[in-house]
Amino acid sequence: MPTATIDYRDGDTVCEAYVSHDGKGGKRPAVLVAHQWGGQGPNERAAADRLAALGYVGFAVDVYGKGRRGEPGGDNGYLMAPFMADRAALRARLLAAVEAARSHEAVDPEKIAIIGYCFGGLCALDLARANAPALRGAVSIHGIFPPPNLGPQADIDASVLILHGWEDPLAKPDEVLGVAKELTDAKADWQLHAYGHAMHAFTAPTANAPEKGLAYDPKAAARSWASIEAFLAEVLA
Structure with missing residues (x-):
């Protein structure tokens, strides 16, 4: 499959996307892949390749800017925090x-x-909240749910799928109920799949810190990908 990195801009900031598709010619739907708190890395690029194999253009986005990446397994809150504090800036970067x-x-x-993982799950929800142009669907995968608080929420046009590990300490049951109410109030077409006993980062094979609420769960990972495939086939038909 042809792959490439391309530069794009948000104002003065240069970002670098990883793009993957089957190279068969013609135009096809694109599925953006939003990264976890460490920035775009091998997992996001692998997801873009996996999406390309399904016939989409996989487009792994870069929220932080070209060359700004965290440490695998490290504390990368310093990269994520500015965008959590300024959700308008995050929205602009995603758009x-x-x-x-x-x-x-x-x-x-x-x-x-x-689709988006962890912090990227929040990014996916924020694009739906923004009614991004031509956005048909948004998938949050072990994401976090704080609303952007950017004024009254308009009705959400995109379909939304939330894939959530029920034992995720970063998104507790009251927060899950909160985002469900938010999406209902915004008249969104939404689904929530909760996986019993699954923790945060349940799709990441390297996640192995159950004492911190992070653990790979192969059953939840497989079920979640099957749900993603079915959801994308529906909304991008």
């Missing part, structure tokens, strides 16, 4: 990624979706 994907020669600009 820049959408426009970069829509302008790619292999992409059907009217068929866009996003």
Whole structure:
């Protein structure tokens, strides 16, 4: 599959996307992949390749900017914190990624979706909250749910899928109920799949810190990917 990195801009900040597709020609839907708190890395690029094998353009986005990456397994809160504190800036950065994907020669600009892991799950929800252009669907995978508090929430047009480990200490039951109410109030078409006994980062094979609430769960990982495939086939048809 052809892969490439491409630069795009949010104002003065240069970001670097990883793009993967099957190279068969023509235009097809794009699925953005939003990264966890360490920045775009091998897991996100592998997800983009996996999406390309399904016939989409996999577009791994770069929230932090070209060359800004954290340490695998390290505390990367310093990278994420500025965007958690300024959700308007996060929204602008994500919308820049959408426009970069829509302008790619292999992409059907009217068929866009996003999946996101951990911090990227919040990014996926924030694009849905923003009613990003041509966004058909958003998937939060062991994500976090704080609302952006950027004024009244407009009705959400995109379909939303939340894939959640019930034992995730970063998204406790009251927060899950909160995002469910938020999406209901915004008249979104939403689904919530909760996996019993699964913790945060349940799709990451290297996650092995159950004392911190982080652990790989192969059953939840397989079930969640099957749900992603079915969801994307529906919303991007």
